[in-house]
Amino acid sequence: MKEVIIVGSGLGGLSAALRLSSKGYKVKILEKNSTAGGRLNQIKEKGFTFDSGPSFMSMTYEFDNLFKECGVVNPIKLKALDPLYEVYFEGRQEPYRIWKDLDKLAGEFGDIEPDFKNKADKYLKRASEFFHDTEDKVVKSNFNGLADYFIKISRVPLKHLPFLRKKLWTLLSETFDSQVVKVIFSLVAFFLGSTPFKTPSIYSLLNYTEFIHNGYWRVEGGMYMIVEEILKILKNRGVEIIYNTEVSDYYDSEGSLKYFLDKKGNHWIADLYIVNADAASFRGMILNRKKYSGTRLDNMDWSLAPFTIYLGVKGKIKSMYHHNYFLGNDFIKYADKIFITSESPSNPYYYVNMPSYHDTECAPEGCENLFILCPVPDLRFKDHWNDREEFADRIIQDLSDRINFNLKDNLIVKKIMSPLEWESEYNLYKGSGLGLSHGMNQIGGFRPSNKDEEFSNLYYVGASTVPGTGLPMVLISSKLATERIIHEH
Numbered sequence: 001m002k003e004v005i006i007v008g009s010g011l012g013g014l015s016a017a018l019r020l021s022s023k024g025y026k027v028k029i030l031e032k033n034s035t036a037g038g039r040l041n042q043i044k045e046k047g048f049t050f051d052s053g054p055s056f057m058s059m060t061y062e063f064d065n066l067f068k069e070c071g072v073v074n075p076i077k078l079k080a081l082d083p084l085y086e087v088y089f090e091g092r093q094e095p096y097r098i099w100k101d102l103d104k105l106a107g108e109f110g111d112i113e114p115d116f117k118n119k120a121d122k123y124l125k126r127a128s129e130f131f132h133d134t135e136d137k138v139v140k141s142n143f144n145g146l147a148d149y150f151i152k153i154s155r156v157p158l159k160h161l162p163f164l165r166k167k168l169w170t171l172l173s174e175t176f177d178s179q180v181v182k183v184i185f186s187l188v189a190f191f192l193g194s195t196p197f198k199t200p201s202i203y204s205l206l207n208y209t210e211f212i213h214n215g216y217w218r219v220e221g222g223m224y225m226i227v228e229e230i231l232k233i234l235k236n237r238g239v240e241i242i243y244n245t246e247v248s249d250y251y252d253s254e255g256s257l258k259y260f261l262d263k264k265g266n267h268w269i270a271d272l273y274i275v276n277a278d279a280a281s282f283r284g285m286i287l288n289r290k291k292y293s294g295t296r297l298d299n300m301d302w303s304l305a306p307f308t309i310y311l312g313v314k315g316k317i318k319s320m321y322h323h324n325y326f327l328g329n330d331f332i333k334y335a336d337k338i339f340i341t342s343e344s345p346s347n348p349y350y351y352v353n354m355p356s357y358h359d360t361e362c363a364p365e366g367c368e369n370l371f372i373l374c375p376v377p378d379l380r381f382k383d384h385w386n387d388r389e390e391f392a393d394r395i396i397q398d399l400s401d402r403i404n405f406n407l408k409d410n411l412i413v414k415k416i417m418s419p420l421e422w423e424s425e426y427n428l429y430k431g432s433g434l435g436l437s438h439g440m441n442q443i444g445g446f447r448p449s450n451k452d453e454e455f456s457n458l459y460y461v462g463a464s465t466v467p468g469t470g471l472p473m474v475l476i477s478s479k480l481a482t483e484r485i486i487h488e489h
C-alpha cells in the first residue's frame with residue numbers, strides 16, 4: 001500500500017485525502033495549526049460560532065461529485081439563497097435586492113436600466129458559452145507543460161478569444177448603461193480577489209454561475225460543517241491528522257523527495273507527497289526554487305488581502321439580510337486605489353454576512369452573528385496594521401449608520417483578523433486571501449503546476465495551483481492532482 005503525506009488540511013488537502021483513501025492509499029496529513037480546514041475555519045466565543053473565511057458556496061455539484069467518487073452519500077446539507085444578496089449604495093437607505101429570477105431583478109432595477117431583462121439574457125447567454133466551452137476543456141484538465149495547455153486552449157471556440165483580453169468592466173460597460181447595474185454585476189471579480197478593471201471578461205462566466213447555473217448556497221449548521229463531515233469520513237478510513245506540525249524543510253535525492261522536516265525537527269517519510277500550502281510560496285520559501293524567489297513572488301499578481309471582523313451582537317437586526325455588500329459611490333476610483341495604497345481605505349467598501357438570519361445555532365437567543373470582510377491591500381503595499389482597531393471601528397460605525405442599529409453599544413464579541421493574522425495563521429503569502437490572481441498570465445498552463453518540476457513524487461493541491469481559487473475550484477484541484485497520482489503511481 002502506497003503511503004502519502006499531505007502538507008496542510010485545507011479543503012484541498014482534506015478532499016485529496018478523501019479521494020486517495022478511497023483508492024487504497026494510506027494517507028497522513030500534517031497541519032501547522034491545531035484545527036483542520038485552513039481558511040475554511042471556525043471561531044467560537046461566548047456562545048457565538050463564526051465561520052472565519054468562506055460564507056457561501058457555488059457549483060455545489062462539485063461536492064456531489066467528490067462524495068460520489070469516494071463511495072459515500074453527500075452528508076452536507078445545502079440551502080439555495082434567493083435573493084442571492086443585497087447591495088447598499090452610499091446615500092440610498094434601501095438596498096438593491098439581487099434576485100436569481102431575472103424578471104424579479106428587472107423589477108428591482110425599475111427604470112435605472114431600461115430593457116434590463118433582454119440585455120442580461122444576452123450577456124448571460126454569452127457567459128454560459130464561456131463556462132461550458134471551457135469547463136471540461138480547460139478548467140477540469142491537467143496540463144503537461146505549456147505546449148499541452150495551448151493545444152487544449154485551441155479546442156475552445158475562437159470566438160471567445162477577444163474576451164480573454166477585454167476586461168470585465170469594459171464588457172459590462174458595453175452591455176449596461178446604469179452604473180449601479182455594472183457595479184453589481186462586477187462584484188464577482190472580488191470572488192477572485194481582484195477588481196473588474198483587472199479581471200478578464202471571460203470571468204463573466206461567474207455571473208452565469210450565480211444567476212443561471214447553480215446560484216449561491218449556504219450550508220446548514222454553518223460552513224465548518226463541510227470540514228467536520230469530511231473529518232468524520234477520514235477518521236473512519238484511518239487517515240491520521242497530525243496537528244501543530246509545520247513543515248519547514250526537506251531532503252531529496254535522485255530526483256525524488258525523501259522526507260519533509262517539521263519545525264520541531266521530526267522527519268516525515270512517505271512514498272508520495274502532496275502540498276496543500278500555497279503552491280507558489282511553498283516552492284519559493286520551503287523548496288528554495290529560483291523561479292519562486294522572494295523578488296519573483298513579490299512581482300506576481302496576488303489577490304486582495306482580507307480584513308475581517310467577527311461581531312457577536314445583542315439584539316436582532318431586522319433590517320439586514322444574510323449576505324450584503326456595502327458600497328460607496330466612487331467605485332472606479334476606489335477599486336483602482338485599494339490594491340496599491342499603503343493606507344487603510346478611508347471610506348471602506350465591505351461585505352457583511354449575517355448567518356444568524358437563517359441559522360439559530362450560531363448565536364445565543366436574541367443575538368446576531370456578523371462577519372465583515374473588507375478587501376484591503378496585501379502586506380507588500382501596507383505592511384503594518386497598527387490602525388486595525390481604528391479601521392474596524394470606522395467600518396462598524398458606518399455599518400451601524402447604514403442599518404440603523406447601534407452595534408458598538410451592543411457588542412458581546414469583537415474579534416479582528418488583519419492581513420497579518422491571515423498570513424501568520426495559514427502561511428498566506430503577504431496576507432493575500434485567495435492566493436495567486438487569475439490574470440491570463442497566471443491561469444492554466446501559466447499557474448504553478450500541480451506536479452512538481454523536480455521531484456517525481458511531489459504534487460500540489462489548493463487555491464494557487466490549477467484550476468484556481470474558491471471552494472469549488474479547490475475541490476476540482478484535488479481531483480486533478482489525485483488523477484495524476486493514480487495514473488503515475
Ligand SMILES: Cc1cc2nc3c(=O)[nH]c(=O)nc-3n(C[C@H](O)[C@H](O)[C@H](O)COP(=O)(O)OP(=O)(O)OC[C@H]3O[C@@H](n4cnc5c(N)ncnc54)[C@H](O)[C@@H]3O)c2cc1C
Pocket residue numbers: 007008009010011012013030031032033036037038039040052053054055056057058245246247248276277278306308373425426427433434461462463464469470471472474
Ligand atoms: C476571508 C475569506 C473569505 C472567503 N470566502 C469564500 C466564499 O464565500 N466562497 C468560496 O468558495 N471561497 C471563499 N474563499 C476562498 C476559499 O477559502 C479558499 O479558496 C479555499 O478555502 C482554499 O483552500 P486550500 O485548501 O487551497 O488552502 P487553505 O485553506 O489555505 O489550506 C492550506 C492549509 O495548509 C496549512 N499549511 C500551510 N503551510 C503549512 C506548512 N508549512 N506545514 C503544515 N501545514 C501548512 C495551513 O495552515 C492550512 O490549513 C474565501 C477566502 C477568504 C480568506
